Ligand SMILES: Nc1ncnc2c1ncn2[C@@H]1O[C@H](COP(=O)(O)OP(=O)(O)OP(=O)(O)O)[C@@H](O)[C@H]1O
């Protein structure tokens with residue numbers, strides 16, 4: 001097998017996001033001008049003379065003019081609403097903007113970035129769930145677009161919002177997954193029990209409906225499911241989010257063990273800087289779809305030297321220094 005597990009050359013993904021159009025807003029100024037001119041609904045003005053009194057032609061004429069204006073406004077408003085429904089405006093969102101990197105076989109490669117910076121999109125591109133708009137991505141030499149089935153045989157993914165049959169138990173879900181992946185069912189059951197035990201998942205819990213288990217326990221089942229097929233490239237999208245410190249440690253230890261025992265390559269996204277520091281051989285920091293740094297945690301920290309308090313920089317300091325926007329977002333009072 002090749003020594004390069006993943007090659008990503010200029011990968012780019014643009015989403016078209018429907019923009020909320022509010023035709024009322026465009027017309028509201030004119031509408032309120034017309035209303036302020038003396039006819040809130042435009043109803044009366046459409047029927048000159050209904051006020052009963054002797055109104056001069058000027059008054060009635062003015063009312064009729066307002067009525068006609070409001071009628072036009074209503075027409076435009078209706079048309080504008082219909083157009084917005086039929087042809088919603090969309091704006092491009094460049095989630096991944098020409099990212100280039102490669103990952104060696106057996107490496108644990110971390111991707112850190114603020115919310116919405118493109119981590120999950122990049123993972124989805126690698127896992128063939130999304131098609132890139134530009135660039136090339138190869139998993140052990142197989143192109144994710146042209147050879148997606150070959151790629152799918154080599155990978156598995158754990159996402160932070162893993163989907164399960166919640167009425168079924170962990171074991172039932174794992175057996176189902178084993179059938180889906182065409183893994184020998186007996187072997188799969190043995191492997192599943194082994195992995196769950198290793199992840200600190202009590203055996204008694206393995207037969208309870210998943211909906212009765214905590215989110216952290218369910219997350220462990222997601223990790224176990226991804227490992228059933230012994231993937232050579234494991235894509236972990238925030239695998240430990242929501243886990244307590246002990247469970248986090250159990251999952252992290254297991255990831256290290258799997259890499260060492262099965263020569264598995266791991267791409268890991270996380271918001272936990274200590275986790276990245278502990279697990280990753282190299283780390284990329286992504287911001288607004290672009291890699292703003294890529295190095296070993298040690299080099300990244302050494303590059304910054306000391307933090308604002310004069311202490312040796314942590315990976316968190318590096319992250320904040322490189323993605324100032326994230327710092328402002330998480331501490332709005334420090335923003336501009
Ligand atoms: N299916 C989609 N349709 C439209 N826009 C999307 C879609 N998925 C992601 N985006 C947009 O792409 C950008 C990157 O999103 P992504 O989910 O990759 O970020 P992330 O780094 O994983 O964030 P988080 O840390 O919150 O998980 C965001 O602006 C997001 O709104």
Ligand SMILES: [Mg+2]
Nearest residue numbers: 119120121237
């Ligand atoms: Mg994400």
